[in-house]
Amino acid sequence: MIASANTDRQPLLFNAKPILNEIRHGLDRLLSGDDATVIDLQRIPFAVDDERYLRDALGDGEVNATINALGKSTVQETGVAGVWWVTHYDAAGSVLGKFIEVTIIPEVLKSQHQDIVRGLGKLSARLASDPPMTTAEE
Amino acid sequence: MAKPKTLAEHLECHDVSRRGFLKFCALTTSMMALPPAMVPTVARALEKARRPSVIWLSFQECTGCTESLTRSHSPTIENLILNYLSLDYHHTLQAASGDAAEQAREAAMAENHGKYLVAVDGSIPVKDGGVYSTIAGISNLEMLKHTVEGAAAVIAIGSCAAFGGLPHAHPNPTGAVPVQDLVLDKPVVNVSGCPPIPVVISGVLAHYLTFGRIPDLDGYGRPRSFFGTSIHDRCYRRPYYNKGLFAETFDDEGAKNGWCLFKLGCKGPTTYNACATVKWNQGTSFPIQAGHGCIGCSEPRFWDAGGFYQPLSAGIGGVGTLGGVAVVAGAAAGTAAAAFILGMTYRILQTYFLGRAKNLAEPRGSQWLHGMKTIWWRSFFHPGMTIRGYFTIISGYTFHLGFIITLLFFDQHIELFKSWTGLSWPALPPLVITVTAVLGIAALVAVLVDRFADPVRYLLSDYQDYLCWVLTVLPLVTGLLLVYKIWLPYTTLLVVHILSFEMLLVAIPFTKLSHVFTIFIARWYNGAIAGYKGVQS
Numbered sequence: 001m002i003a004s005a006n007t008d009r010q011p012l013l014f015n016a017k018p019i020l021n022e023i024r025h026g027l028d029r030l031l032s033g034d035d036a037t038v039i040d041l042q043r044i045p046f047a048v049d050d051e052r053y054l055r056d057a058l059g060d061g062e063v064n065a066t067i068n069a070l071g072k073s074t075v076q077e078t079g080v081a082g083v084w085w086v087t088h089y090d091a092a093g094s095v096l097g098k099f100i101e102v103t104i105i106p107e108v109l110k111s112q113h114q115d116i117v118r119g120l121g122k123l124s125a126r127l128a129s130d131p132p133m134t135t136a137e138e
Numbered sequence: 139m140a141k142p143k144t145l146a147e148h149l150e151c152h153d154v155s156r157r158g159f160l161k162f163c164a165l166t167t168s169m170m171a172l173p174p175a176m177v178p179t180v181a182r183a184l185e186k187a188r189r190p191s192v193i194w195l196s197f198q199e200c201t202g203c204t205e206s207l208t209r210s211h212s213p214t215i216e217n218l219i220l221n222y223l224s225l226d227y228h229h230t231l232q233a234a235s236g237d238a239a240e241q242a243r244e245a246a247m248a249e250n251h252g253k254y255l256v257a258v259d260g261s262i263p264v265k266d267g268g269v270y271s272t273i274a275g276i277s278n279l280e281m282l283k284h285t286v287e288g289a290a291a292v293i294a295i296g297s298c299a300a301f302g303g304l305p306h307a308h309p310n311p312t313g314a315v316p317v318q319d320l321v322l323d324k325p326v327v328n329v330s331g332c333p334p335i336p337v338v339i340s341g342v343l344a345h346y347l348t349f350g351r352i353p354d355l356d357g358y359g360r361p362r363s364f365f366g367t368s369i370h371d372r373c374y375r376r377p378y379y380n381k382g383l384f385a386e387t388f389d390d391e392g393a394k395n396g397w398c399l400f401k402l403g404c405k406g407p408t409t410y411n412a413c414a415t416v417k418w419n420q421g422t423s424f425p426i427q428a429g430h431g432c433i434g435c436s437e438p439r440f441w442d443a444g445g446f447y448q449p450l451s452a453g454i455g456g457v458g459t460l461g462g463v464a465v466v467a468g469a470a471a472g473t474a475a476a477a478f479i480l481g482m483t484y485r486i487l488q489t490y491f492l493g494r495a496k497n498l499a500e501p502r503g504s505q506w507l508h509g510m511k512t513i514w515w516r517s518f519f520h521p522g523m524t525i526r527g528y529f530t531i532i533s534g535y536t537f538h539l540g541f542i543i544t545l546l547f548f549d550q551h552i553e554l555f556k557s558w559t560g561l562s563w564p565a566l567p568p569l570v571i572t573v574t575a576v577l578g579i580a581a582l583v584a585v586l587v588d589r590f591a592d593p594v595r596y597l598l599s600d601y602q603d604y605l606c607w608v609l610t611v612l613p614l615v616t617g618l619l620l621v622y623k624i625w626l627p628y629t630t631l632l633v634v635h636i637l638s639f640e641m642l643l644v645a646i647p648f649t650k651l652s653h654v655f656t657i658f659i660a661r662w663y664n665g666a667i668a669g670y671k672g673v674q675s
């Protein structure tokens with residue numbers, strides 16, 4: 001957790017609490033079998049302490065994943081199961097997008113149908129081009 | 139390899155996985171300021187999107203806008219978008235020069251006739267035949283006119299191209315004008331800002347790429363998705379503004395506590411842009427977060443709109459620095475208010491000095507108490523009223539209440555009253571105010587129609603009745619147009635709205651509208667007489 005640079009002042013908050021409430025409603029919906037909720041944090045006005053407040057309130061969870069597709073992305077489950085931080089970076093490490101997803105598993109973590117088809121093709125091609133194997137029995 | 143046709147194929151050639159494509163779609167959706175729920179729609183559209191040709195013209199400008207775009211904070215994504223667009227001519231970025239460059243432009247135009255986009259940064263000087271800025275011996279004016287002929291749409295990038303910007307500032311020596319003054323027969327998207335926020339530039343390009351059309355625009359031709367709310371509406375210092383906590387200097391306690399910068403000249407309340415949410419430098423911060431007020435760079439004529447450190451309220455009621463006319467309108471508010479107060483005082487004194495015949499009878503009850511009671515209870519419906527017919531009663535109540543509620547409970551009106559008197563009260567939600575204003579207008583129209591339809595009433599009406607009607611309906615109509623940014627530019631509407639109310643104020647004491655005050659005197663008087671006689675009034 002990032003320590004507050006200036007601890008003697010009141011935290012300056014604007015939208016952290018409304019977002020926590022949106023997450024709460026998102027979890028209710030998730031439990032009743034409805035769609036996932038995705039919150040685009042870059043389209044919400046934040047005061048200086050909002051993000052820290054959100055991170056504190058949600059805490060750290062059990063899953064931490066890194067994706068390498070069109071630059072790096074991190075997917076972290078928060079201390080509240082079903083609530084995920086998804087952050088996309090560019091090659092220089094700058095943040096491109098920051099999302100909170102309320103879902104069982106974020107879409108980007110799943111293997112995608114087209115990629116599986118391509119992977120299968122690659123594997124089959126590889127097997128076809130390999131010289132016949134010598135088995136242990138021979 | 140054949141030239142890739144759709145964006146999906148383009149990405150596949152670059153070995154981007156489906157997962158990468160999804161990520162690209164999520165970020166592009168965010169870049170277009172669309173809600174995350176739109177990602178699947180964007181993905182479907184992008185899969186089929188075809189490569190648009192873009193011709194980028196740089197006129198009277200400082201290259202800051204191109205600089206902003208190429209340093210934009212999403213290199214991977216924007217590079218992809220930029221690489222994907224076929225940027226066929228950009229004389230700052232292209233390797234070709236001279237005749238070869240101009241030939242590339244002509245070739246791109248011929249090949250994509252009717253389909254290409256023209257992006258323009260910089261204003262166009264038109265004085266003296268446009269000699270003040272030329273490229274390859276062609277004046278900017280000529281090049282623009284020629285290039286947009288076969289364009290699908292034109293994107294004016296930066297405040298210079300959108301509104302004339304710095305070159306257009308007084309005294310405008312080169313006769314600089316914005317693109318929208320010259321291109322009248324093609325859609326023009328204004329991406330204003332000095333410079334514009336990079337994501338906003340690429341967001342508009344991405345929108346065209348994704349959906350094959352330009353985004354929805356506001357009254358100034360700016361994409362609503364980015365320019366739909368003011369900096370002030372989204373400013374995290376707004377709670378301080380609402381509480382009246384202002385920094386008075388750049389280094390006082392207020393400044394250190396992060397209070398509102400309004401008094402230090404912040405133009406956030408009159409500036410529409412996305413800085414407060416998108417922010418600058420990889421989303422790190424924006425001027426207000428760094429402790430400096432907004433200078434209003436995305437609004438027309440911001441260079442000439444008064445000092446950057448002069449509070450907006452330096453004019454009257456927060457409209458003073460919007461422009462010359464607004465200053466006049468604001469100042470006229472003082473005169474109108476004075477005319478209203480003096481006129482009303484005169485009318486009330488006049489009524490008072492008419493005198494009252496002495497009542498020789500024995501008093502049977504209190505005059506004062508009964509007078510006050512009558513003022514109160516005659517404001518409500520009572521069965522004796524039905525003689526006038528329900529139509530008059532209902533429409534009468536509706537337009538009176540509609541007008542009064544809109545006047546007294548709209549938050550911007552309350553802010554204005556507060557700036558004058560220091561008093562404030564809770565506002566009603568904007569939607570409720572819209573309803574009261576619309577009902578007020580509808581009821582006024584209904585009574586007018588009724589007046590024409592009823593022969594007696596029609597014959598009884600004189601010009602003053604119609605004048606009063608117009609003066610009453612105008613502030614409601616102009617206010618609605620203003621709030622919903624319909625028809626005329628915001629500043630013009632603001633001026634018209636203020637003037638309409640000023641006209642009403644001036645007219646009240648001298649027309650039948652003076653009943654706003656005299657009704658209470660008359661009611662009291664009736665009540666008092668009845669009270670004296672000890673009867674019900």
Ligand code: SF4
Nearest residue numbers: 370373398399404406
């Ligand atoms: S006046 Fe400026 S600093 Fe104050 S709340 Fe509005 S935009 Fe923010």
Ligand code: SF4
Nearest residue numbers: 411413432433434435
């Ligand atoms: S904060 Fe205001 S002046 Fe600064 S870039 Fe944004 S709109 Fe322009």
